[in-house]
Amino acid sequence: MDLDPLPLAFYRRPAEVVAPDLVGRLLVRRLGRKTLVLRLVETEAYLGAPDRASHAAGGRRTPRNESLYLPGGHAYVYFVYGMHWCLNAVCGEADEGGAVLLRAGEPLRGEAEMRARRGLADRVRPGDIAGGPAKLAQALGVDRSLDGALLDGRDLWIATGEPVGRRRLARGPRIGVAYAGEAAAWPLRFAERDNLHVSRPPPPRA
């Protein structure tokens, strides 16, 4: 398995361009001697200032979302609902606030370790391990300590893998952003069609 990291230039493009290009790539996490690999199957783009669903909406800048304004190629990790961590890849130029939320992955290596970290039994259904942004983070042991880290680092990176062709990509509105007004309907969610590890069945059409 080829685990060479994507170059940081990959992320210095708009989030809505990076998000579909990340599906099929390999998210790699090193924990001690163990190497965990998730094949990304679902992502969402967040556009920054003009996007009411983004943590950077209106240029909002707080200690919590500071790393969202780093140049593309950094991790943005945030805590939500009092118990969950979520992992993003910052995109574009510094101070733009664009990012891609990594929503779901398919275990390729280290599945037993991921199951253990998720507190699951031996037999699980697809999607239980990393079929959701908080599940993905928990399976890989991602927390605040990785906020602001570079995505070609020693403990966390995204490898080239093989991007999923447009034909196999489903596209639709993002999950959990009903509060975002018009932006709630923007089709910025991308998932591999018919992949059972996706957090929810792909949108009917689009």
Add this chain to the structure above:
DNA sequence: CGGAAGATCCACT
């Protein structure tokens, strides 16, 4: 300083 909301998940009906 209080209150409200949140890029979610899980158990239960």
Add this chain to the structure above:
DNA sequence: GTGGATCTTCCGA
């Protein structure tokens, strides 16, 4: 399908 868990963060007073 619905509601509860759980707590950090932020904003307004």
